[in-house]
Amino acid sequence: MAAFLLRRFANCAVLAVAAASLAYLLAAAVLDPRANFDGRAPRPPESVVDAQLTRLNLNDRTSLAVRYGTWAAGVLHGDFGRTWEGQPVNAELWRRLGVSVRLLSPGAILGSALGILVGAYAAIRQGRAADRFITFGSYLLLAVPVFVLAVLLQIAAAKTNDALGMHVFAWVGETTPGAAYGTFGALGGLADRVRHLLLPTVTIALTQVAFYSRYQRGLMLDVLHADYVRTARAKGLRHRTALLRHGLRTALIPMTTYFAYSFGFLLLGGMFCEQAFGWHGMGEWLVEAISRGDVNVVAAISFLAACGVLSAGLVSDVLHGFLDPRVRSGAAA
Amino acid sequence: MTTGLIARTAAEHAPGLPAPAAPRLPRRVARSKRAVAGLILLAGLFTAAFAGPLLSRWGWDDTDFAAFRQGPSAQHWLGTTQSGRDVLALTLRGTRRSLVIGLSVAVLSTGLAGLVGTVAGFAGGRLDRILMWGTDLLLVLPSFLLVAVLVPLLGGGALVPLLAAVLWMITARAVRGMAASLREREYVLAARFLGAGPVRTIVRHVLPQLASLLVVDASVNVSVAVVAESGLSYLGFGVRPPDVSLGTLVADGQGAATACPWPFAAAAGMLVLIVLAVNLLGDGLRDVLDPESGPRRGGR
Numbered sequence: 001m002a003a004f005l006l007r008r009f010a011n012c013a014v015l016a017v018a019a020a021s022l023a024y025l026l027a028a029a030v031l032d033p034r035a036n037f038d039g040r041a042p043r044p045p046e047s048v049v050d051a052q053l054t055r056l057n058l059n060d061r062t063s064l065a066v067r068y069g070t071w072a073a074g075v076l077h078g079d080f081g082r083t084w085e086g087q088p089v090n091a092e093l094w095r096r097l098g099v100s101v102r103l104l105s106p107g108a109i110l111g112s113a114l115g116i117l118v119g120a121y122a123a124i125r126q127g128r129a130a131d132r133f134i135t136f137g138s139y140l141l142l143a144v145p146v147f148v149l150a151v152l153l154q155i156a157a158a159k160t161n162d163a164l165g166m167h168v169f170a171w172v173g174e175t176t177p178g179a180a181y182g183t184f185g186a187l188g189g190l191a192d193r194v195r196h197l198l199l200p201t202v203t204i205a206l207t208q209v210a211f212y213s214r215y216q217r218g219l220m221l222d223v224l225h226a227d228y229v230r231t232a233r234a235k236g237l238r239h240r241t242a243l244l245r246h247g248l249r250t251a252l253i254p255m256t257t258y259f260a261y262s263f264g265f266l267l268l269g270g271m272f273c274e275q276a277f278g279w280h281g282m283g284e285w286l287v288e289a290i291s292r293g294d295v296n297v298v299a300a301i302s303f304l305a306a307c308g309v310l311s312a313g314l315v316s317d318v319l320h321g322f323l324d325p326r327v328r329s330g331a332a333a
Numbered sequence: 334m335t336t337g338l339i340a341r342t343a344a345e346h347a348p349g350l351p352a353p354a355a356p357r358l359p360r361r362v363a364r365s366k367r368a369v370a371g372l373i374l375l376a377g378l379f380t381a382a383f384a385g386p387l388l389s390r391w392g393w394d395d396t397d398f399a400a401f402r403q404g405p406s407a408q409h410w411l412g413t414t415q416s417g418r419d420v421l422a423l424t425l426r427g428t429r430r431s432l433v434i435g436l437s438v439a440v441l442s443t444g445l446a447g448l449v450g451t452v453a454g455f456a457g458g459r460l461d462r463i464l465m466w467g468t469d470l471l472l473v474l475p476s477f478l479l480v481a482v483l484v485p486l487l488g489g490g491a492l493v494p495l496l497a498a499v500l501w502m503i504t505a506r507a508v509r510g511m512a513a514s515l516r517e518r519e520y521v522l523a524a525r526f527l528g529a530g531p532v533r534t535i536v537r538h539v540l541p542q543l544a545s546l547l548v549v550d551a552s553v554n555v556s557v558a559v560v561a562e563s564g565l566s567y568l569g570f571g572v573r574p575p576d577v578s579l580g581t582l583v584a585d586g587q588g589a590a591t592a593c594p595w596p597f598a599a600a601a602g603m604l605v606l607i608v609l610a611v612n613l614l615g616d617g618l619r620d621v622l623d624p625e626s627g628p629r630r631g632g633r
Contacts, residue, residue: 019473030482143608145560147567148601151587158591268477275568287568290481302475
């Protein structure tokens with residue numbers, strides 16, 4: 001297992017470097033940071049703009065290879081360069097990463113766990129009303145893009161707020177300014193954060209539930225009547241225990257692959273969620289950076305995203321080995 | 334619904350081969366409820382998107398200076414936007430755009446996947462390695478970035494080829510795998526030993542076996558492309574104003590969605606209907622064409 005993981009890790013590292021380099025080259029070749037200075041009044045002289053862009057390693061009159069070299073040398077030392085306004089990318093990157101993680105993780109964890117349970121439940125109740133409802137619901141949800149779902153939830157929340165005559169739901173930004181300094185102090189601030197997190201979490205969780213439950217239902221149906229589940233029943237285990245211990249565990253194995261596969265979509269969904277709910281995370285920053293020609297920011301975010309997707313692949317391999325003993329022994333041989 | 338189960342077990346003895354004495358394809362498609370529902374829905378959407386604007390008295394770029402941000406009325410069936418444009422006409426225009434983009438991206442990307450996959454799998458050797466290496470390289474490229482950066486530079490017309498260019502790789506790998514195994518089948522070997530050239534062998538003997546995979550893949554790609562286009566336009570990277578797509582309409586409508594839901598609801602509803610119709614059709618086709626395929630169908 002260790003050698004197998006090591007090899008996979010090396011492979012992932014190469015892919016991450018390739019993805020980041022390609023992203024940098026693409027962004028540096030196409031984006032135009034110089035255009036940002038065009039709108040300034042008075043327009044700074046050409047030489048000043050050139051000097052400023054060169055200082056930030058954004059000058060499109062320097063050859064691409066030289067710029068790439070400077071950037072790569074910086075990244076090797078853990079420095080992602082500067083934004084076109086001259087701020088270091090690193091500080092902002094970690095701050096924004098924190099925002100995105102806070103936005104995504106509750107929904108992702110809740111959604112995948114719930115999705116697996118709902119899918120397994122639907123399979124057990126195959127053909128009955130509950131199964132029909134779940135299958136139809138997930139089918140419908142899969143057809144709704146994230147940004148539409150987010151706005152639909154906002155409309156519903158606004159109607160609820162109006163109907164109740166008080167401000168139950170809040171969905172703009174991460175916090176209400178000054179919430180932590182109210183009557184309840186830090187506790188009030190925490191409650192406010194949770195309140196703002198509610199709708200984004202539901203949005204992400206719903207998409208995840210729809211995705212996972214659909215796959216899990218199919219996988220569970222395949223093992224429902226398998227011999228080993230019958231054996232477990234014959235051995236005297238209760239129906240529920242036999243299904244959970246022997247059925248679900250086996251049916252979970254292929255899900256690890258879907259986990260890696262869905263991670264990229266989770267990141268994309270997060271980007272739309274940030275836009276729709278006004279969180280200042282990585283996705284929003286990427287959109288801004290592309291429209292402003294902020295090459296270093298685009299490259300840094302692409303690098304992190306590639307690392308995220310690749311480590312999701314690694315995690316899915318580890319999970320696979322954890323759930324399926326055959327992989328462990330097979331890889332060691 | 335036990336038909337799927339029977340078909341699955343029946344197909345196990347000869348994976349990849351069509352079921353013996355299968356009824357003609359249109360009749361089999363007609364028997365799948367999902368495929369029929371998807372087809373009817375899609376036909377309705379097409380009719381609305383292409384014939385609707387002819388019946389409407391408002392063009393998508395007309396401005397009614399007497400009606401700003403109004404609800405549905407006899408004049409404007411779905412109301413007007415903040416700038417006095419007819420919501421129905423705008424939505425139909427966006428729908429047309431999405432349908433055309435979805436279909437052309439699907440045809441292009443599946444065609445490319447089929448071409449690269451069969452050539453690589455059938456040729457083997459060095460050509461195979463080079464093609465697959467290129468495919469893997471493209472898989473690493475951040476596709477969102479590629480499209481988002483290049484579309485504003487190259488103009489809206491580049492959207493279709495660019496979306497197709499980032500969608501074909503995974504299918505190409507699957508096609509290559511199938512083509513490589515088909516290459517060793519007896520009937521393909523027989524055709525080759527009888528003197529059929531590589532092109533004829535591929536077209537006559539390999540492609541028919543891949544058809545179901547490619548058709549299903551194309552239908553999946555339609556909905557992926559529709560969602561991708563609207564998502565990019567929503568973020569401001571796809572279709573640019575003054576032109577409209579369902580994505581820009583959703584983005585424009587969402588700000589006022591709580592007070593004035595019509596523009597948002599119309600565009601979002603159309604978007605969901607398109608994706609739903611294409612998904613239904615795709616799943617129906619999958620049921621009909623390769624019943625032994627995986628868990629995606631939910632085992633029904």
